[in-house]
Amino acid sequence: DFVMTQSPDSLAVSLGERATISCKSSQTVLNNSNNKNYLAWYQHKPGQPPRLLIYWASARESGVPDRFRGSGSGTDFTLTISNLQAEDVALYYCQQYYTIPWTFGQGTKLEIK
Amino acid sequence: QMQLRESGPGLVKPSETLSLSCTVSNGSVTSGNYYWSWIRQPPGKRLEWIGYVYHGGSARYNPSLKSRVTISTDTSKNQFALVLRTVTAADTAIYYCAREPLTVVRGIMDVWGRGTTVTVSS
Numbered sequence: 001d002f003v004m005t006q007s008p009d010s011l012a013v014s015l016g017e018r019a020t021i022s023c024k025s026s027q028t029v030l031n032n033s034n035n036k037n038y039l040a041w042y043q044h045k046p047g048q049p050p051r052l053l054i055y056w057a058s059a060r061e062s063g064v065p066d067r068f069r070g071s072g073s074g075t076d077f078t079l080t081i082s083n084l085q086a087e088d089v090a091l092y093y094c095q096q097y098y099t100i101p102w103t104f105g106q107g108t109k110l111e112i113k
Numbered sequence: 114q115m116q117l118r119e120s121g122p123g124l125v126k127p128s129e130t131l132s133l134s135c136t137v138s139n140g141s142v143t144s145g146n147y148y149w150s151w152i153r154q155p156p157g158k159r160l161e162w163i164g165y166v167y168h169g170g171s172a173r174y175n176p177s178l179k180s181r182v183t184i185s186t187d188t189s190k191n192q193f194a195l196v197l198r199t200v201t202a203a204d205t206a207i208y209y210c211a212r213e214p215l216t217v218v219r220g221i222m223d224v225w226g227r228g229t230t231v232t233v234s235s
Contacts, residue, residue: 049225097220101175
């Protein structure tokens, strides 16, 4: 299985500042035939279902604010949240969908400093 | 907008069978545009994809669970179901259902249920 490793496990960022979360895959999720990275990011708030934020490593899902940006390729990816808002407090997960079984990172807990 | 909702018993005894349903609202489980998935999260652990089913087609499962899992659709109830056999305490988790939109790519999950907690205990 592809192992997805996120860092840090938790971070605290001041309102209005930038949060950066890293995700590393044990194997490449870049499909050379279409040049797409099979990597998604989700936001998960307590009591709510997970929400898809980003797919293809950098494509924002409809309705996701442009403060959320995904980047990276191959095995190394980043989720950047600019101008942090109080409603961004949540767990964030990366997930590869390059090969079955789809696998997730362990999650990063984002809090307000 | 399509919504999903999980249902089923919250407590299952060891060695017995866990059965959950996911009801699809504002959409049809027979749609050819989606795979229907189950994902779980044991306490303190990461999300684990269990498998998906495509209506009228085959199901795919996580190899770690394949021998114990069946996912199927029930068109009469507009639901899809998860059956997990011979459960142990390690199967205690929050279970989520979700859809994978084939209009984009299989593997991303763009609509999720709120999840249902299942505890395996005697």
